[in-house]
Amino acid sequence: MKIRHLFIANRGEIAVRILRTAQQLGIETTLGVSDADLDAVPARLADHCVRIGPAAAAHSYLDIGAVIRAAGTAAADALHPGYGFLSENPALASACEAAGLVFVGPTAATLEAVGDKLRAREHAAAAGVPVLPGAAVASLGECEPLLRTLGFPVLVKAVGGGGGRGLRRVDSPAQLVAQLELAISEANAAFGDPRVYLERYVAGGRHIEVQLLGDETDVVHLGTRDCSVQRRYQKVIEEAPAPGLSAGLEQRLTEAAVALGRRLRYRGAGTVEFLVDAERDAFYFLEVNARIQVEHAVTEMVSGVDLIAEQLAIASGSPLRLTQAQLSIRGHALECRINAEDVDHGLRPSPGRVGRALFPAGAGIRVDTHIEGGSMVPAFYDSLLAKIIAHAADRSGALDRMAAALACCDISGVAVNTALHARILADPEFRRGAVDTGYLQRLLASGRAPARTATG
Amino acid sequence: MLTHEDIEEILRLLDATPLDELELQTEHFKLTLRRSPAGRGWTQERQTRGEPNMLGAGTPPVASAAGPTASAAAPAPAGLNGALEIRSPLVGSFYRAPKPGAAPFVEVGTLVSADTVVAIIETMKLMNSVHAGVAGRVVEICIDDGGVVEQHQVLMRLAPPET
Numbered sequence: 001m002k003i004r005h006l007f008i009a010n011r012g013e014i015a016v017r018i019l020r021t022a023q024q025l026g027i028e029t030t031l032g033v034s035d036a037d038l039d040a041v042p043a044r045l046a047d048h049c050v051r052i053g054p055a056a057a058a059h060s061y062l063d064i065g066a067v068i069r070a071a072g073t074a075a076a077d078a079l080h081p082g083y084g085f086l087s088e089n090p091a092l093a094s095a096c097e098a099a100g101l102v103f104v105g106p107t108a109a110t111l112e113a114v115g116d117k118l119r120a121r122e123h124a125a126a127a128g129v130p131v132l133p134g135a136a137v138a139s140l141g142e143c144e145p146l147l148r149t150l151g152f153p154v155l156v157k158a159v160g161g162g163g164g165r166g167l168r169r170v171d172s173p174a175q176l177v178a179q180l181e182l183a184i185s186e187a188n189a190a191f192g193d194p195r196v197y198l199e200r201y202v203a204g205g206r207h208i209e210v211q212l213l214g215d216e217t218d219v220v221h222l223g224t225r226d227c228s229v230q231r232r233y234q235k236v237i238e239e240a241p242a243p244g245l246s247a248g249l250e251q252r253l254t255e256a257a258v259a260l261g262r263r264l265r266y267r268g269a270g271t272v273e274f275l276v277d278a279e280r281d282a283f284y285f286l287e288v289n290a291r292i293q294v295e296h297a298v299t300e301m302v303s304g305v306d307l308i309a310e311q312l313a314i315a316s317g318s319p320l321r322l323t324q325a326q327l328s329i330r331g332h333a334l335e336c337r338i339n340a341e342d343v344d345h346g347l348r349p350s351p352g353r354v355g356r357a358l359f360p361a362g363a364g365i366r367v368d369t370h371i372e373g374g375s376m377v378p379a380f381y382d383s384l385l386a387k388i389i390a391h392a393a394d395r396s397g398a399l400d401r402m403a404a405a406l407a408c409c410d411i412s413g414v415a416v417n418t419a420l421h422a423r424i425l426a427d428p429e430f431r432r433g434a435v436d437t438g439y440l441q442r443l444l445a446s447g448r449a450p451a452r453t454a455t456g
Numbered sequence: 457m458l459t460h461e462d463i464e465e466i467l468r469l470l471d472a473t474p475l476d477e478l479e480l481q482t483e484h485f486k487l488t489l490r491r492s493p494a495g496r497g498w499t500q501e502r503q504t505r506g507e508p509n510m511l512g513a514g515t516p517p518v519a520s521a522a523g524p525t526a527s528a529a530a531p532a533p534a535g536l537n538g539a540l541e542i543r544s545p546l547v548g549s550f551y552r553a554p555k556p557g558a559a560p561f562v563e564v565g566t567l568v569s570a571d572t573v574v575a576i577i578e579t580m581k582l583m584n585s586v587h588a589g590v591a592g593r594v595v596e597i598c599i600d601d602g603g604v605v606e607q608h609q610v611l612m613r614l615a616p617p618e619t
Binding site: 016019023024030033038039044045046047048049050051055056073074185186189340348349351352356357358359360361363364365366367372373374379380381382383404405407408410 | 463498
């Protein structure tokens with residue numbers, strides 16, 4: 001079925017990103033907006049807007065009934081959930097089906113299978129993808145035999161978690177009881193599911209993921225991304241392709257992701273995340289992200305594929321439009337997440353009204369943003385203001401292009417983390433490539449000479 | 457909406473000219489491209505024009521819709537005789553307990569010291585602990601659980617500790 005009118009159940013930069021492709025394709029657009037976003041840039045760019053509720057996300061962007069009613073008011077024929085919020089909620093996919101709306105994403109059954117981290121692990125293992133030693137625990141008694149195999153430190157993960165939330169590292173047996181209890185109550189509060197599991201903790205690992213597209217029959221991959229530059233499990237800089245992988249390891253990663261995608265009969269755009277132990281040439285399954293991701297832009301830059309357009313084509317019933325042989329990776333791309341955070345005060349969130357917003361422009365530079373001079377950055381949602389993306393023929397060119405682009409970035413009114421990015425880009429360890437997930441925390445703790453800071 | 461490819465194309469043309477600035481205006485947007493003062497590359501500044509086109513009634517507004525209210529923004533009235541105030545370090549949502557259903561950190565009458573956690577302010581999905589900052593006995597909790605507060609807004613009042 002051809003999509004004529006798309007309802008966007010999201011906000012911020014991803015709402016702008018989806019609007020851009022939909023408008024290029026001649027698809028009419030309606031955006032669901034909360035009271036905090038009535039006057040935001042995405043609301044001005046959409047053909048129509050429907051109010052979905054108050055500012056608090058629980059009563060607007062997370063309210064399935066309100067979202068479905070708004071899509072009905074718009075008489076839309078399809079719904080794009082973006083990322084975060086309800087994007088991986090099987091109940092939204094089912095509600096769309098019941099309301100006669102095309103859900104731009106995987107089937108509800110796939111969302112259920114990969115949203116439960118234990119079931120996702122089982123699928124990965126069945127597809128021949130290595131998983132870390134670990135298992136579910138229902139009681140402390142069950143932990144003891146398991147911990148004899150796993151050792152310390154060990155990660156406690158929420159079965160309903162994901163996206164870096166619901167994780168706790170336990171370093172010693174003395175901490176176990178308290179940490180386990182905290183993890184269970186947190187998992188229950190955050191995900192409505194108290195189940196947790198233990199998994200071996202790998203130090204010095206890299207976070208590498210593979211972008212997939214599937215049409216329930218076939219699956220192709222669009223190469224790797226490296227998202228190891230993280231703070232509190234949240235990604236800060238991403239790049240494509242992952243640097244410094246042996247050709248053999250890269251091939252095994254992409255093959256493993258495709259094998260899992262095929263087993264799930266995956267539909268739409270998705271990502272398989274891995275923990276990579278490059279020194280031992282080994283990798284382990286982490287999770288499947290059954291949605292478009294924040295960092296999809298770096299893959300678009302190196303593959304030349306508009307992933308939102310492919311999502312819409314697949315949702316409208318088209319088979320994959322590209323074969324694996326037609327896909328190739330050109331050059332290298334980096335993405336810096338510009339957040340409303342105060343670098344001088346421990347990256348404290350900094351909501352408020354933007355004064356002016358000057359972004360870089362030029363060859364190989366792309367900026368995905370939802371803010372401009374005068375925009376209000378509400379305290380109700382995440383702090384992502386913009387993604388600066390730099391593409392060049394090789395990694396060194398992309399690093400230089402990004403450093404110059406950051407120097408052109410000047411945002412007033414709210415504090416932004418541009419200086420942190422400049423510092424990372426100037427750091428020899430990051431420039432060499434292949435840093436691990438502990439890198440950023442070490443850099444912040446080391447007090448290693450900050451780079452000459454960018455403007456602002 | 458212009459894409460980054462469109463802007464690259466425009467800048468390729470501009471780069472061959474001595475021009476330092478270009479302003480493009482349509483009914484939908486204003487885009488200003490400038491050579492950056494550093495002499496390396498260009499900056500872009502956008503303004504989206506036009507008003508949102510609201511459809512239907514949607515979900516009716518809720519009277520208590522979360523959002524800064526007039527009273528929230530008003531300056532805090534003078535405290536009780538000799539009262540001490542605990543103010544919000546950030547704009548955000550005010551929570552009295554560590555998680556839904558749990559016991560509140562403090563009640564009226566609780567004795568606190570400077571480092572006692574008295575509340576949580578959720579800002580941009582991050583939970584920030586609020587410390588009392590001073591010692592005293594809680595005499596008033598000024599905000600309902602889940603209410604929205606401005607930075608520096610008074611959250612609680614304390615009586616000085618009995619000497």
